[in-house]
Amino acid sequence: xxxxxxxxxxxxxxxxxxxxxxxxxxxxxxxxxxxxxxxxxxxxxxxxxxxxxxxxxxxxxxxxxxxxxxxxxxxxxxxxxxxxxxxxxxxxxxxxxxxxxxxxxxxxxx
DNA sequence: ATACTGACTAGAA
DNA sequence: CTTCTAGCCAGTA
Numbered sequence: 173x174x175x176x177x178x179x180x181x182x183x184x185x186x187x188x189x190x191x192x193x194x195x196x197x198x199x200x201x202x203x204x205x206x207x208x209x210x211x212x213x214x215x216x217x218x219x220x221x222x223x224x225x226x227x228x229x230x231x232x233x234x235x236x237x238x239x240x241x242x243x244x245x246x247x248x249x250x251x252x253x254x255x256x257x258x259x260x261x262x263x264x265x266x267x268x269x270x271x272x273x274x275x276x277x278x279x280x281x282x
Numbered sequence: 283a284t285a286c287t288g289a290c291t292a293g294a295a
Numbered sequence: 296c297t298t299c300t301a302g303c304c305a306g307t308a
Binding site for chain 2: 197198199202208209210211212213214215216217218219231234235236237241242243244245246
């Protein structure tokens with residue numbers, strides 16, 4: 173019971189390991205957990221666990237497969253996600269991560 | 283208990 | 296090239 177027993181905790185654990193200035197996709201995290209088909213759960217559960225555990229999760233580093241900030245609405249301000257990414261050196265253009273393929277971080281690369 | 287929703291992805295037309 | 300459909304699993308009503 174003291175360990176992770178929910179998919180949520182697993183997702184949070186991976187997200188918290190994302191290096192600064194990097195981004196990843198939902199499917200990549202899901203695949204790292206052994207569920208390459210549950211990409212939807214990653215985003216949905218992150219929204220639910222953004223502040224879960226009393227800690228903030230850098231969910232702004234997670235974007236969809238196209239590099240678009242689909243999850244910006246989960247933040248206090250929809251503009252906040254973009255500012256957070258730009259604050260880490262990630263350039264955003266039209267709600268999309270510039271050079272997303274170059275900044276992509278593979279969670280399974282650990 | 284079932285039904286519906288959702289920060290997605292990949293494949294098909 | 297664009298657009299749509301189906302699959303996926305957990306959480307909430």
